[in-house]
Amino acid sequence: MFKIIHAQFLAPGIKRFVIDAPRIARKQKPGQFVILRVYEEGERIPVTIENSHPDGTISIVVQSAGKTTQLLNSLNTGDEILDVVGPLGKPSEIGKVGTVVVIGGGVGTAMAYPSAAAFKRAGNRVISIVGARTRELVILEPEMRAVSDALMITTDDGSYADKGFVTDKLRQLIENGTRIDLVLAVGPIVMMKAVAAVTRKENIRTVVSLNTIMIDGTGMCGGCRVLIDGKSEFACVDGPEFDAHKVNFEVLVQRNSMYRDAEQRSLSEYQRAIAAKSAPPADSESLEECEMAQGGKK
């Protein structure tokens, strides 16, 4: 059992958890992830670690999407998560390369943040671009600003900062003649694919962090295989970061959709159960009838 020391929404549907996990906290490096299982019947899901802290805690940022992430985001300070294992995957390669553009899309910003901080500490010039759908989904702005030489923000709908996509800002930088030695992009697959398309033309080294289907996360099951330069590699032990120009994004999208029907079913059944639980209680008589009809307590 892993205790949640602190839980707080950063934006609608996006929650940060600080979890007591001393072994993981001690070893975590930027770019690594944990696998967690919320409860006994739960699935194992990979979640990138945002940060670790000297008091033996780690923080993760979770966006509600399917059943497991919704369930996770219903947990609060003091609750426990059944299993948290990590830190998994290869850490980001952090070196002094010159100018690094760190791009975070949506909740991906939380995963890009520790790498941005590490690149800054390593003596690089860090230009960060944060993109979100809309104003309230822009997260970690002050944190990113603190570790960046420059910070640009875009929203799809223009409700905050500049309207547009992160790739617009990236293209601007390139057009302005900014020398870019490395791009790190973490976010939705479509965003990472678009970033890769921009930098490929310019021959700028680009790294993306891939979120795949995963079960054990330790190099046993092979569920996380991705097609890199035409060869199968495994996101859990060979990644999660890969050369963006070698990633076959079509196969990634296709494989990630493998269980869409089951995921939908899980989610709708979960939401129905929640709705039933929070519905205003029926009067006691009908409740009894209901129990009897189900062969319940009586």
Added chain:
Amino acid sequence: MSPAASKSFNLLSPKERIKVPRQLMPEQPADERNKNFSEVNLGYSPELARQEALRCLECAKPLCTTNCPVGVKIKEFVELIVAGDFLGAAAKIREDNVLPAVTGRVCPQEDHCEGKCLLSKKVKPLGIGYLERFVADYEQRMGTHVLPNVPPTGKKIAVVGSGPSGLTVAGDLIQKGHKVRVFEALHELGGVLVYGIPEFRLPKQIIREQLDYMREMGVEFETDVVVGRTVTIDELMQEEGFDAVYVGTGAGLPQFMGIPGEHLNGVYSANEFLTRINLMKAYKFPTYDEPMLDLHGRDIAVIGGGNTALDAIRSALRLGARKAYVIYRRSDAEMPARAEEVHHARQEGIDFHMLTAPVEFVSDGKGWLTAARCVRMELGEPDPSGRRRPMPVKGSEFDLPLSVAIMAIGTTANPIVQSTTPGLGTDKRGYIQADPNSQRTTRKGVFAGGDIVTGAATVILAMGAGRRAAASIHDYLTTGQW
């Protein structure tokens, strides 16, 4: 009440013993069990066990024991069954084997003890596996484990991985008075016994019982620890005070063939397919959250001829597959799977395509598998494994319509421990180098065994390595000599 070696409880003459037929293992009917996950074999009754035990010829030099990777004293335990002392028989097995209920079920006896049984020269060999299983289950039902009573040595050993070899090391060393702590990467203990071997061949309850027994003996377990990532071997030894470490991390990443279409949706590795079912209980979706493709009415094939392949395809059949195929590039004779499993699989209706190999997986144009393009093979000259090399027959291509294909063609070394332990030597395939007798690695105080040293093998071979390692760890800890 161990009988004197010279005086047997068995009053039958050798000729009479040969005339006793091998007692059949009661089993679930094939057309029922292929729809459920309950165990196929139901186990001997005490009467059947005693009857079978009477067949033992009590050889002066029993080759069964010589050929047992962990050296179970088979003649002696069988004699105790004849005498009706089932608990004594269980204790006798436990002197050499900490997991008798497991090996009695999954060990390929035909390659070891039963393969060398003298009876097999004339009739069927003694049912040693069935007898082992019987006494282990009997002991469990009686609930009378004998706990070792040994003075503590003050030494601490870390075991990395809770699969068959790690558990063997833990069981052997705890009985020598050492402190043992087992680290497991997954949330559940048991390694391949839990994520790999299905319920119908090895009920998970059996493993839980064996683990409970080990806990009673004092073995400590910690789950959710990936040694190499969560904590390194150096940290275990230098900071957490472990005097020795045993690495038994098991099979690594699944291999693929490198043929077109292997990334299609519907193509699984056997490890993933079995892990979803066994560890994550995906077959109970949506009660359990881990999903898997709905297999009802689908045509499914496994590629490969080992135990893992059969476990996967027999699971698929139980999950509603309409047609379930084994595609194997060699012939029956070369199939590495346990004989009983092949027999059971055929009874259950698995369709074997021997001398056949896929050359491509065909897509529906939307990223989903629709067929395996296969080619027929013929056997040529022997290859380095000593088996005749399969060669494709020109012009023999055909398409086998499929919704799901499961790749069970072997695994490669998991790199995590090796890449995070400086000075730990590996071979050219990336497996950990360990002395075949002492299981010592190139790092002082670090031992290794099982699949992470040999590549994919069997439960009993991993346990054999565990036994040798435990003996040499004990030696090292008591003498201090490396």
